[in-house]
Amino acid sequence: EAGVAQSPRYKIIEKRQSVAFWCNPISGHATLYWYQQILGQGPKLLIQFQNNGVVDDSQLPKDRFSAERLKGVDSTLKIQPAKLEDSAVYLCASSRAQGAIDGYTFGSGTRLTVV
């Protein structure tokens, strides 16, 4: 099966600019996650979708971050305006369903550098 697709792979922007990331999960996977991974740290969950509904966005900085999954398939994560501390790898992952006890499949991530 095809993996989780993410684009772009790399992005460099200036602070206060906006940026958007795209993710296409594995076909049939109902649950989609966006994670932020700062260099040297473990992944931090930003938002979790079940189909096109938000399950958990408690750690999403909602004053600058937004995410949507309108048709329950692909998703976009946006940052506006970006800050220096947003420099990180943004990982998208998917799993079969929220209630399924199985692992997540991750994409390769988008490395964001804010200068």
Place this chain on the structure above:
Amino acid sequence: GENVEQHPSTLSVQEGDSAVIKCTYSDSASNYFPWYKQELGKGPQLIIDIRSNVGEKKDQRIAVTLNKTAKHFSLHITETQPEDSAVYFCAARINYQLIWGAGTKLIIKP
């Protein structure tokens, strides 16, 4: 809430030797424990997992053990090879969420 501690943060072993990474969790309701391997420039990849009703699981050179009483689980890699060099993350599932450890950088010395 759930907390997962992972040790050591860095592990250096001779090629061919075994490597063991340990994690402890705090919430006894956790029911699923995956291990991920992350190579440079890539996303984490699931390498093995164990559910709370199982004590041990093996897949070739990789094994995971779970001690529910002590609330800890471990990753064992035998006959280590250069391609095992990576960062390894443990995680514990509670209430549909994965709580992650901080990661272990495994270095395989030739």
